[in-house]
Amino acid sequence: MAALARFCFRHRFVVLLLWVCALLGTAVAAQAAGSRWANDFELPGTESAEAVDLLRASFPQTSGDTDSVVWRAPEGDSVRDPQIRARMTEALAGIAGVPQVGRVVGPYAAEGGGQISEDGRIAYAQVTFTEQAMNLEKENVEEVVDTAQAAAGDVDGLQVELGGEAIQAVQGAPGGLAEVTGIVAAAVILSIAFGSLFAMLLPIVCAVFGIGTGLMTVTLLSHTTDFAEATTLLGSLIGLGVSIDYALFIVTRHRTGLHRGMPVEDSAVRALDTAGRAVLFAGGTVCVALLGMIALGISFLNGVAIAASLTVLLGVAASVTLLPALLGILQTRVLSRRQRRSLAEHGPEHAPEPGDPAAGEAAGRAARWALLVQRRPRLLASLAVVVIAIVSLPLLSLRLGTTDQGNHQESKTTRKAYDLLADGFGPGFNGPLQLVAETPGKADTPALSRLITRVSRTEGVAEVGTPAPAPGGRITVVQVVPDSAPQDEATDQLIDRLRDDVIPAAQEGTSLDVHVGGVTAINKDFASVITGKLPLFVGIIVALGFVLLLVAFRSLVVPLTAAVMNLLAAAAAFGALVAIFQWGWGSDLFGLGREVPITAFLPVIMLAMLFGLSMDYQVFLVSRMHEEWVHHGDNARAVRVGLAESSRVINAAALIMICVFSAFVLSGDLEGVMAGIGLAGAVALDAFVIRTMLVPALMHLIGPANWWLPTWLDRHLPHLAVEPRDTPGGPEAEPRREELAKTAGGPE
Known part of the structure; x- marks a missing residue:
């Protein structure tokens, strides 16, 4: 890491130019090629999939996407009125002449006799395209929409709406406002935390380059791999959170080095060689967890796993290459003017005694909290468990399903068409x-x-x-x-x-x-398959986290505790989702309408994200504790110092992620809203209750046994250096670690 950081620092303008070319190049290519999303939930081996295969083989002339044109007559009129009938017949004839439209069945033809509601006010026509929605030309679908809606302007009070997969595709992918709002919120928090405009911009710039390049690459890959339309939203959701967090950790370490009087280059290299290693470890863990979705054998999730992993990977790459280049360009301007002036007048700061309550106001608050946890571990652990249990309780009522166009924003034509069909032909007509x-x-x-x-x-x-x-x-x-x-x-x-x-x-x-x-049966089968495979996926990511932490910290209790904590955070996240969406508590506050089941694929995706984010916090928290334990052999001191020195950056990072995830309430996409609210709540609980309250309290109660590892197992485990070799917790500390392991047997 040190060599890479030094190279990027010294060749900063070349590195910056390469990233600019990568971002602009992928953006231009994606704009020219467009996207081909595949919202395919079919699952081989299920009954609904067999039905689809039989239909495609037996009715090839109707194998393309079928959408609807729905219209409602003005109050007191009927869709059979001559003026309305003549205008809609003309519009349907125009739609039939649009390229890629194979067939139009309207209510005024003999075969469409049942397509008028009993009260005569609502009617619909079925428009069958020659291709599935993903293969249709956007211009052709837009022409269908324009032709249909033009009819409404010729008859006063006539309402014409359209629904279906092809119509939904041309409405555009949701999310832009959410990403911008999340970035603005992160910028505000970073400004308060750093007090420097340039320091605030560094994590934002790295996130923009990493996520932008990743999402543009995913758009290009959509022509060769099946990616769902929601992939970009989910990719930006996880990418924004981890990219900003990773850059934040590195910049914080670099600023600390500058305050201590280190030369700029040495400080940047040191930051990358310490915090950068943890970022690589954490980012790799997130990618592996996301790619674990491939083990479920569901093609829809394969695309999500690849796209999200690619976004995270490029976010990590920006943090360890672009960030040191930017640090070289900015030099000491990552500090505020006041900080630079104080450094010039009074010289470098001396490192305070770890956990010293007098070490600055913020550090003092963190140290006082660490002392409180040490003195009242049973009380705080009990309080944390009660909070988690209350939030998790609704999880017992979890029901998985899928969203449909009835969950779109009320302003969209697909939602209006859905509501018209439900009003005219019954709630089940849409499925x-x-x-x-x-x-x-x-x-x-x-x-x-x-x-x-x-x-x-x-x-x-x-x-x-x-x-x-x-x-x-x-x-x-x-x-x-x-x-x-x-x-x-x-x-x-x-x-x-x-x-x-x-x-x-x-x-x-x-x-x-x-x-x-039928679509409803396909959705149900999809949810059933996900439910059946969910225990396997949970087992995979929990086992993965256990092994990684076992190797990194040479302990059985630390990875076991982390695994349980990750499951508690996930349970609380889904408990909150059930209460808000499935039970409808607060759904009106978010403008979400009626109660809905939890989208079937969200548990898998959110578990992968939460696993990665929780691992981040666990690594940054326990690595400092572990370093102190190896150096002094005092568990109480290790837990207190680790909590005091890590909690501030963990809380700042969590606050940023909460703002980023919460901003996805503005995405206009129900899956984005669900994921945003669930992840924001989970991160808040994980950072402020689990990592800074429950985990240290339990570690105080367990005592030196936290760091126990059987000698025979220690000999067979590979050595993974999260810290560089020249730090107290590095590989050269193995003799001291083995000595301490022999005495780490019971509670304090």
Whole structure:
């Protein structure tokens, strides 16, 4: 690290130029190539996926994306009025002539007779494209939108809206305001913390370069790899947090070196060789945790894992290459004018005794808190556990699902179309189920007819459509409309009822084979698969964290404690999400509308993020404790000093991340809002309750056993140097560590 830091410091303008070229080059290339997002939730081996495969093989003419044009007549009028009918017929004819539009079925044709609501005020047309949404030209979809909405201007009071995947895609990816707000909030906190404009700008600039290059690269990769549209939002969410935090740790260490009178280059190199090593360790851990999603075997999450890891990786790269170059450009201007003047007049500061309450106002507060934790460990540990338990309690009601266009902002045409269809045709119309039946035998057709009759009488079914046989007659599709909304638990129960009871009874004694498909069934299967694989993923990341901390700190108790703390932070995060979104507590405050289940893929993504962030805090906290333990062999002193000297930077970093994550409430995307609120709450609890209260209190109660490691295991573990060799906690301290391990056996 020292050699890399010195090279970047001395060749600072070359390094800066390379980063500028990388950012501008990827931005220009991404702008020219555009993006091709793939919002595909299908899972091979599930019943809904089998239904999709049969439909694609049997109905190739309707294999493209199907969207809706929905209109409502003015109060007191009907969509059958001649003026409205003539204008919408003309508009639908215009849409049919748009390139990549394969078929338009309107309510005024014979085959669209059921597409007008009972009160006659709402009607819809189905627009089937020749390609899936990800393969459509944006200009063609925009022409469909413009043609449809132009009809509303010709008839007073006529409302025309559009819904569907293709329409959603041209509305644009959400998030820009959230990222800007998060950066502004971080800038304010950094200004207060550093008191220097240039010092404040350093973490922001590194984050912009790292995240910008990462997101532009992901946009380019979307042409070769399936990335969901939410990937950029999630990538910027985690990228902003870790990039700013990593640069903050390094800049803080560099400023401390300058205050102590070190030459600028030596201080920068020293900062990178100490804090930079921890940044590499923490960033690598985050990437490995994110890439752990690939082990789940879900293609949708593979893209998210790759994109988020790439963003974090480039954020780390900016921190360890671009940052020392910028430190070389700014020289001592990372200190405020007052600090530079004080340094010139009074000379360098002397390092205070670790944990000394008199070492400055802020340091004094941290030291007094560390002393309080040492004196009252049982009380504070109990208080922390109670807080975590209360926040985590709603987790027992967790229900996974997916969001849909009914969760879009009320101003978007997709949300308006969704609400119009629900008003005119019932809440389940936006998420119909499809019975895809294979009828290879002669007796199967009567059996299918009996099944349709039984389904129509099943609890939770509002309407059953007319069977639609495919050419050849061996595949038949029947549409089933639930009487509940797609996200309601009652709809999930209906799918289970059909699959477990109604359909098996009809298939008995025949060769009839019926699959329940449709978007709602796909979403339910996706949530079920995630739920089933979640324990595996939790086990993977917990085991990974345990091994990494075991190797880094040569202790069994420290990694075990960290694993439990990570799980507590995750439980609290999801407990808060359940209360806000699933129970609806405070959802109106965020403008989120009705209660919704927790998006199925968020637990995996958030667990990976929280694991990485928690590891960051654990490493920065325990590494200082470990250094003090190896140097003095006094557990009480080690915990007190480590907490006193680490808590300030941990709290500042956490406050920045809380602001960054909270800003995603403004993203306009429900997944972004969920992730932002969940991560902000988890970071607050992790930093202010778990790492600075519960962990040190437990370490005081456990005593020297915190640092115990069996001799036989110590001999077989590889040596991972988080600190450079010339620091008290470095590899040369192994003899002292082995000596202390023999006596670390019980509580203080």
